[in-house]
Amino acid sequence: MYERKRRRPVSEINVVPYIDVMLVLLIIFMVTAPLVTQGVKVELPKASAEALSDDSKPPIIASVNMDGEYFLNVGGNPDKPMAADELAALVAEQLKLQPEAPVVVKGDGRVAYNQVVQLMVLLQHAGVPSVGLMTDSTEQ
Incomplete structure (x- = not known):
């Protein structure tokens, strides 16, 4: 008869199942x-809201009214509604002239949230690194 060779036990861990789970x-x-x-992307304040300091550059204010019309405080006529692409081009041009100028969104209290978000996306595509939200003071 022939003799069986005894196999020694293998003391290695089989890692193939772990690799499968990781994949x-x-x-x-x-x-x-x-x-x-x-x-x-919106940078939220770390503490209570504070007004812009007096020594900072004047902010670029992009507004949206309750009818969804866009306005910008720079340019020829700040009271004239403008198209979205016109607003984006004007903001991008203004940021080239004053790269440190803060950009603020001013939305009517009755405007749909979607309109404010669309304005913020528009500003993001124009190259604005961070956007602030303008509010009225709660103190009378």
């Missing part, structure tokens, strides 16, 4: 990451 997790995170990061 599945990687795929899940790659698919969900773009869904989580969509949105408009």
